[in-house]
Amino acid sequence: MIATSLHTLPHGISLSCRTAGEKGRPVLMFLHGFPEAAFVWDGLLEHFARPENGGFRCVAPNLRGFEHSSAPLDVAAYRPKHLVQDISALIALEGGKLECLVAHDWGGAVAWNLAAGHPALMEKLAIINSPHPGTFLRELQHSPAQQAASAYMNFLIRPDAEALLAENDFRRLWDFFTNMGAAGGPHAWLTETVKDQYRAIWRRGLTGPCNYYRASPLRPPRPGPPHNDPAAAAVSIPRDMLEVHLPTLVLWAMDDTALPPALLEGLNDYVPQMDLRRIEGATHWIVHEQPALVAAHLQNFLR
Template identity: 60%
Template sequence: MTPNIQTWQQTLPHGITLSCRACGEPGRPVLMFLHGFPEAAFVWDPLLQHFARPENGGYRCVAPNLRGYETSSTPHDVKAYRAKFLVQDIVALIDAECGTQPLAALVAHDWGGALAWSLANGHPERLKQLVIINSPHPGPFVQAMRNNPAQQAASAYMNFLIQPDAASQLSADGFKKLFGFLRGSNDELRGTHSLAARAAPWLTPELENRYREVWGHGLEGGLNYYRASPLRPPCEQDPGAAAIELPPEMLHIAVPTLVLWAQDDIALLPCLTQGLDQHVPDLTLVPLPGATHWVVHEQTERVIEEISAVLKPGVQ
């Protein structure tokens, strides 16, 4: 029997409301899932339903739409999307779901992963395990922005996304640029001539409609993550991440961490896992060949398998 997905609006003590999706009974050990750009909480539905089943751990599985997405609160001020405020949202949601208990695991992709790295660094007591899917740790990312021309070029789309008219460009022609990005053309988000779209059989008409519905709520919130962050590639006007010095205490991750890295990600190259073990002593790194940035859609069963392998009985 497939567990039902519950949806609700969770108002947090500091005034932000997050629209949430969940499977499983309250009071069970909690798995929390954080999405990235330009996604939404619904991308985790197969994992919520899988891990909520009694035979798969019977977890309480929760996936919020992050601040700025879908019907969650969308402040207008770019400063409201700084990491400390985004992490505050997730810590408050953990409090609401877990009380004084830590998460069994925090699972995160892309921008959700950026929040998860920060939360695990600043609040390690709030989670027992961390699972990161194609989201760079700030240490290797800063190094790549200084020294790796290939990753600098792959990240150039970020400087397009901070432009004032990015939302209108991305919304034009039925979200053509965003769908091009999902189909594997990094050029679409750089605003340049598109490469030939790759085959993306996972992007069904039904899924396209789900994305259109989410994007129809607005794109400015998601774009403000890029505008608020200094972690972007250098350009003529801005040195970006290349000018940043991060102290070691901001980089250390004390919890056991599984990193899944799709090897065909055209935006976040495998080089971003180099040196990760310097910051994450208890690290399991699993390369996923033949997968792109959208591996949660493409290889759902493989992602579930790898997460299941680290959810040992002791974690519950």
């Protein structure tokens, strides 16, 4: 049974959360990405809350800007330090330390930063198709293929992005699901029921979700007028902000057209305790496509 609640954090941000399992049990926390919301984890919350699967306390917050969570209008409010602060504070409310932090897409960007900067907050880390900032920066700076694959980011920072995304019953957002995989990929999971869940989230507003892209320089450069925007070309990240010294499971769907497998090259240099699992025949939306497979890999990792 999924419960919903609103947690107000000491710094004034509120996060709406979906939970399963008893308080006081070891905690798993799940972080969603764009253009998703916490409900995408419901099946995994229920799975891992069951006694035979560990009896965990499972918590999936809607990140700031999504669903009923606080949605500041200021782009600067979506910089990594603020996103990390939100999750750190939520972990404190849930007992102070996680058994594992599980994250996908933008949730993974937050999780990589949190694990590097605050490793004492978790025993383990699990990442699902979310690029490590070190390899992502390298590819954005030097790989034309990655620059092309990430070109959509520069659409999402446009001042009219929200209006364009909302047009024609969110046509462009559905395209994110149906186009981001090999030959369009199978999308039997995108039922009308699931679409209605997404519509309910998106109708609450898209400015917060788009502000994640506006606040981040990890985008392809836009040289020349009118932008003259170096984006990732002007970024450097200190090495100590990139290393993760925790047992880390990386699940990588190999048909993810936005995040090519080159992002895995050199990853073990930053994450020496990494267990990398390449999954053929799955796209960026593997949590929707193959939830039982994701659960099985997580179950083995948590043992």
